[in-house]
Amino acid sequence: xxxxxxxxxxxxxxxxxxxxxxxxxxxxxxxxxxxxxxxxxxxxxxxxxxxxxxxxxxxxxxxxxxxxxxxxxxxxxxxxxxxxxxxxxxxxxxxxxxxxxxxxxxxxxxxxxxxxxxxxxxxxxxxxxxxxxxxxxxxxxxxxxxxxxxxxxxxxxxxxxxxxxxxxxxxxxxxxxxxxxxxxxxxxxxxxxxxxxxxxxxxxxxxxxxxxxxxxxxxxxxxxxxxxxxxxxxxxxxxxxxxxxxxxxxxxxxxxxxxxxxxxxxxxxxxxxxxxxxxxxxxxxxxxxxxxxxxxxxxxxxxxxxxxxxxxxxxxxxxxxxxxxxxxxxxxxxxxxxxxxxxxxxxxxxxxxxxxxxxxxxxxxxxxxxxxxxxxxxxxxxxxxxxxxxxxxxxxxxxxxxxxxxxxxxxxxxxxxxxxxxxxxxxxxxxxxxxxxxxxxxxxxxxxxxxxxxxxxxxxxxxxxxxxxxxxxxxxxxxxxxxxxxxxxxxxxxxxxxxxxxxxxxxxxxxxxxxxxxxxxxxxxxxxxxxxxxxxxxxxxxxxxxxxxxxxxxxxxxxxxxxxxxxxxxxxxxxxxxxxxxxxxxxxxxxxxxxxxxxxxxxxxxxxxxxxxxxxxxxxxxxxxxxxxxxxxxxxxxxxxxxxxxxxxxxxxxxxxxxxxxxxxxxxxxxxxxxxxxxxxxxxxxxxxxxxxxxxxxxxxxxxx
Ligand code: ADP
Ligand code: MG
Numbered sequence: 001x002x003x004x005x006x007x008x009x010x011x012x013x014x015x016x017x018x019x020x021x022x023x024x025x026x027x028x029x030x031x032x033x034x035x036x037x038x039x040x041x042x043x044x045x046x047x048x049x050x051x052x053x054x055x056x057x058x059x060x061x062x063x064x065x066x067x068x069x070x071x072x073x074x075x076x077x078x079x080x081x082x083x084x085x086x087x088x089x090x091x092x093x094x095x096x097x098x099x100x101x102x103x104x105x106x107x108x109x110x111x112x113x114x115x116x117x118x119x120x121x122x123x124x125x126x127x128x129x130x131x132x133x134x135x136x137x138x139x140x141x142x143x144x145x146x147x148x149x150x151x152x153x154x155x156x157x158x159x160x161x162x163x164x165x166x167x168x169x170x171x172x173x174x175x176x177x178x179x180x181x182x183x184x185x186x187x188x189x190x191x192x193x194x195x196x197x198x199x200x201x202x203x204x205x206x207x208x209x210x211x212x213x214x215x216x217x218x219x220x221x222x223x224x225x226x227x228x229x230x231x232x233x234x235x236x237x238x239x240x241x242x243x244x245x246x247x248x249x250x251x252x253x254x255x256x257x258x259x260x261x262x263x264x265x266x267x268x269x270x271x272x273x274x275x276x277x278x279x280x281x282x283x284x285x286x287x288x289x290x291x292x293x294x295x296x297x298x299x300x301x302x303x304x305x306x307x308x309x310x311x312x313x314x315x316x317x318x319x320x321x322x323x324x325x326x327x328x329x330x331x332x333x334x335x336x337x338x339x340x341x342x343x344x345x346x347x348x349x350x351x352x353x354x355x356x357x358x359x360x361x362x363x364x365x366x367x368x369x370x371x372x373x374x375x376x377x378x379x380x381x382x383x384x385x386x387x388x389x390x391x392x393x394x395x396x397x398x399x400x401x402x403x404x405x406x407x408x409x410x411x412x413x414x415x416x417x418x419x420x421x422x423x424x425x426x427x428x429x430x431x432x433x434x435x436x437x438x439x440x441x442x443x444x445x446x447x448x449x450x451x452x453x454x455x456x457x458x459x460x461x462x463x464x465x466x467x468x469x470x471x472x473x474x475x476x477x478x479x480x481x482x483x484x485x486x487x488x489x490x491x492x493x494x495x496x497x498x499x500x501x502x503x504x505x506x507x508x509x510x511x512x513x514x515x516x517x518x519x520x521x522x523x524x525x526x527x528x529x530x531x532x533x534x535x536x537x538x539x540x541x542x543x544x545x546x547x548x549x550x551x552x553x554x555x556x557x558x559x560x561x562x563x564x565x566x567x568x569x570x571x572x573x574x575x576x577x578x579x580x581x582x583x584x585x586x587x588x589x590x591x592x593x594x595x596x597x598x599x600x601x602x603x604x605x606x607x608x609x610x611x612x613x614x615x616x617x618x619x620x621x622x623x624x625x626x627x628x629x630x631x632x633x634x635x636x637x638x639x640x641x642x643x644x645x646x647x648x649x650x651x652x653x654x655x656x657x658x659x660x661x662x663x664x665x666x667x668x669x670x671x672x673x674x675x676x677x678x679x680x681x682x683x684x685x686x687x688x689x690x691x692x693x694x695x696x697x698x699x700x701x702x703x704x705x
Contacts, residue, residue, distance in 0.1 A: 004667045008691050009684075014186040015045040015692070022047075022182035029175065036168040036176075045692060047183045048211050051230065052163035055220040058131045058148075060162045064104035067134050067141060074131040074148075074160065077106060079122045084115055093144075096122050098130070106134060109144045121149055129155040161217045184215050193685035194239070195667065204232045207692075225656050228366040238664035238692050241649075243686060244695035246668045249300070250676065251701035260401050260427075261294040262324035266353045267317050273352035274313065275426035276457065281305075282314050285451035289318045289429065292449070293402070299427035305453025306622035308460070309587025311431045312561075314453070318348055318429055323382040325356055327401035330422075331385045334407045336361050336532045337539060343385050343405070343563060350383065360386035360395065363532050390422075398424055406431045421498045463589040465597040465617050467573070476598055477568060482520055484548040488593075489565040492551045493584055495572030511571065512551040519549060527553040547630065555578070563591035573599035578629040581616055589620075608632055650693065677702050 001190035019025045019033050019042050030042070037046045061074045067073055077098035083624065085092040094113040099105045108130065110118060122128055132146035150158055165176050187208045192199065199206075205213060210229040217223050224230065267286075271278070278286065285303055291301035305311050319329035331346075333339040343359045350357045358372050358381045375381045379398030385392065400423025420426040430448070468476060480490050492515065514523040524547035526538040542550045543562045550565075568588045573581060581599070588595040599613055615628045675683045678699070690696045 008696065009688055011188050011190065011264060012688060014188060014689055015048070016043050016193050017186075018043060021046060022179045022186075024175065024178050024182070029171070029179075030525055032168060033179075036166075036171055044183045044186055047179060048215070049233070050180075050186070051214055051233075052167060052217075052223045055217055055223055056147075056162045056164060057160070057220050058158075058162065064100045064106050064141065065102040067104075067106070067135045069134060069141075072131070072133050074129060074158075075106065076100065076127060076129050078127050079124050080105070082119065082122075082124060085113075094118060095410075098122075098128070104141060106130070107140050107142045108146055108149075109137075109142050112144070127152065129158065131158070152378070159216060161219055161222070163215055163223060177565045180215050184212055187211060189376065190688055191681075191685035193682060193689045194236070196683075203228065204235075205229055207232065207236060207689075212253060225653055230651065231657065231660075234649075234657035235660050235664065236689060237649055237652045238657065238660055239686075240689050240693035240695045242661075242664045242668035242669065244698035245301050246665075246672050246691060247698040247701050259294050259296050260322040260325035260327055262290075262321045264290075264324070264326045265353065270313075270320055270349050271351035272401060273349050278313070279453070279455050279457055281356065281451075281453045281455050282310055284315050285314050285453060288451045289314070290321055290448070293318065293321050293427055298425050299402075299429065300448045301428070302430045302432060302448045302450045303453070304432050306452055306456075307433050307583055308456060308590050309453035311406075311453060312342060312345055313349075315406075315429060315431060316349060318527065319383050319402060319404065320353060320355065322401035322427070325401070327399045328355060328376075328379065328381070328397050328423075329383045329402040329404065330397070331383060332390050332401060332402045332406065333385070333387060336363065336387055337535055337560065338406065339385055339387050340536055341539070345561065346383070346385065356380065356382045356385055360384055361389050361532075363387070364386065364632040395422065398427055400678055401428045402429065404429045404431065407433060433586075453552065458479055459592045460584045460589060461592070461594050462621060463568075463585060463587065463595045463597050465599065465620075467599045467601060467613050467617065470572070470600055470602045473571075476600060477515065477518065479598075480515075480549060480569060483567055484519060484522055487548075488567060489542065489548045489562065490546065490550070490567035490569065491565060491584075491587055492549060492569045493571065494551065494553055495575050500614075507571075508551055508553050515549060515551060522548040523551065524549070525551045551702040554584070560587055561590060562587070564593075566591070566593045566595040568595070568597045569600065570598070571600045572602060573613060574601045574605055578612045578615065578632065580621060580627055581612070582625045585616065585620075586622075 014021075018030070020027065022044065025033070033042045033047065034040055036042075037050055039046055056072060058072055058074045060071060062068075062073055062075065064075060064077070067075065077100050080099050081097045083095040083097065085094050091111075094110045094115070096108040096110075096118065098108060108122070114413065129148070129150050130143065130146045131148040131153075132143045133145045134141055136142070147240060148158060162177070163180075165173065165180075167173065167176065190207055192206060198204070204210075205228055210232040213222050213229040214233075221227060222229060225234070267290075282311060289299070289301060289303075292301060294366055299556055303311055303314060315331060322329050331342060333342055339361050343357065347357055358375070360369070360372055364372060372381065372384075373395060376384060377396045377398055384397075389395075403420055403423075403426050405428065420428060458528075480492070483490060486682050492511065495513055506526065508527055511566065512523065516523045524538050524541055526535055530538070538547075538550070539560065539562075541547045542565075545564065565588050570576065570581065570584055576584070585597045588597060597616075599616065601609070602611065605613070611628075611632055615625060619625060671678075671682065671686065674680070678684065678686055687696075687699060690699055
């Protein structure tokens, strides 16, 4: 078959259909799936890649006299007697007594039951298979609301090992399993894109078989991430990622860059306007970047530095270099708050150097937006700061030379490409605050050059980190009260409740109300549900010192910079991941004042939570923390159970499958070496893979012909 350069293979159509193509999924449920799968219009493939987090094993088939209370069992029983709730007590349960050839009985108990329904489901004298958890109640063996009741025929189809999925409010297991069943039956025959010899040697299932196995397991063991099915999918995902990165790199290399050389006038002005001197590693990073920019090849550089290490100013100096050469720079942040904050930091420095700066986010609209776009295309703006609004199609630069992307792991390859395509061979500088271990760098960014900011700016004092039980929260409030009366500033971060933003917010609001009652107007609140302008206003009040105690949900996690803040209280610290706690703590200790971080936890702590908090007390070294984080996750802590994979992945878990990354990269390089246009039989098959894992943008980069 012949493919046009970038058309999706037709055989994938059923997998790329909307979820509403599945039995039982209408527009209402589609919305819930959008939330569950974290994707606006989820497709069948997105559901298929939503892997189980566990399984219920219904294979235990004891006789009634052998049933252990608390165990999930499937028993075959004969219905002996119905005992409807007495007419005067309609709230009392409806009971059905069953028995088998032992002398034990099992009472099935139903609340709010409909008589006619139960009479049909469990007719007296008939044999039924019943599955669920039995308990002893009132001295009788009982099962309240059995999970399954089927007859002989139904039993033949009853999965005795049932996958359990991460869920979201309103979307229960019954619904998800039914949709999943529909999705699995839509799996087409796909060509094998992995190396056939490798597949045979490792006895890897095919992509489709792996999915079937994971969603219709025969034993609980079938669905563990280390097992062959999950591993197959993870390797597929890693290969897709590496292939896409390799295609992007090859494409970028073909477009040779243009050197932007500068004598450093602007840079000198900026440095002069800074109230501090650059650290040694900032200086080193600046040199690396200036050298890269002057070369005709394109720059692809990662600036990796722990929170508070001072990446922003390095990025600004880089921008100054291309601006001095008469070109433009873009600086993209993951959130509105951060974009505004970058603007605030950068504006005075830019002014000192005569650099014209503007901001573009979702909030600039109408004539204001139009004016920015007009000036941008004319070259009257030198540096444009913004959010992903910078990718929008009508945003056109006069001559974009450098794209700085902050907190890149939140953006995909797709978005990175969108920005770099707005200029001619754009140089790329990626800033990441999360110190990423080498394996992760490779998987997210491919082979980029790396500059590291290893030291903190001079004059910083270590943060005094302590753990305190929730039962002593009042003492913490007292201490925070004393501190703000001395003019200090503090954050109070409220817990993250995975399942529900609503509860999340309620907790923060409650704490806010209480602190407000005690400390009055100096207390303020910021959370993710607030409108952009409200959020900014709250941040502004805090950063100017109008308010001194800022209660927040995790919206402040990334990048917020208020150097005067010296106290960080994190409530329910045990619910946060290690990296997240480190990021949060990094919001203080940014000035020369002594800072304190109070981690409030709810006792008793599990082993992993205990270890996490201990590491935080012990060190501020982000690299060490990142490594410990991987290690702890590897030991079975399921952080972020919402996604089946590590951040940035759908199914691969770096701590488990990271070891295949090198192989995937070599494999991708080998394939492209032999077949740079993905035209061979395996190349064509690999195109399917790229589509399945959402990396098909890269296909467009394949040189035609
Ligand atoms: P991050 O790397 O987390 O993005 P920022 O760029 O926000 O860090 O910098 C953190 C704080 O440190 C800012 O207030 C910034 O002004 C300050 N800073 C940056 N470089 C230095 C330096 N060399 N000496 C002193 N303070 C610095
Ligand atoms: Mg930053």
